[in-house]
Amino acid sequence: xxxxxxxDLLAGLIIAAVGGWFLVGxxxxxxxxxxxxxPGYLPMVFGIITLVLGLAIMLLALGRDGKLPLPAPRAxxxxxxxxxxxxxxxxxxxxxxxxxxxxxIATRGDRDARLTSxxxxxxxxxxxxxxxxxxxxxxxxxxFRMPAL
Numbered sequence: 001x002x003x004x005x006x007x008d009l010l011a012g013l014i015i016a017a018v019g020g021w022f023l024v025g026x027x028x029x030x031x032x033x034x035x036x037x038x039p040g041y042l043p044m045v046f047g048i049i050t051l052v053l054g055l056a057i058m059l060l061a062l063g064r065d066g067k068l069p070l071p072a073p074r075a076x077x078x079x080x081x082x083x084x085x086x087x088x089x090x091x092x093x094x095x096x097x098x099x100x101x102x103x104x105i106a107t108r109g110d111r112d113a114r115l116t117s118x119x120x121x122x123x124x125x126x127x128x129x130x131x132x133x134x135x136x137x138x139x140x141x142x143x144f145r146m147p148a149l
């Protein structure tokens with residue numbers, strides 16, 4: 001009989017599919033070399049690494065039992081609403097308030113999450129997001145924006 005951890009098998013399949021999608025999409029761009037990277041080089045490398053990791057997860061799932069976990073409706077809803085919240089707040093108030101809103105909403109998906117730990121996580125995510133995307137990558141988005149009244 002075929003034994004496999006169905007949860008890990010599905011997770012590996014999804015990860016491998018994402019890696020394959022990036023790998024195939026990378027060939028629409030010039031790849032270049034490791035010294036002179038083209039716009040398709042990083043998506044290609046990401047695709048290969050992700051595809052291999054997905055296949056490894058699938059292989060490790062073989063030969064052991066495991067059920068397919070059911071998604072938690074509360075957590076799924078919280079994540080979807082947090083994405084919507086981020087999308088609505090970002091253009092009106094800036095990156096830091098949008099990240100704070102998104103994390104605070106997403107953490108409501110966990111019944112055991114405490115307000116203080118959610119706030120600490122939200123502040124850390126907001127600050128790291130600002131450092132990475134605005135300061136390091138130079139993306140043109142304000143950290144804060146005064147909403148028009």
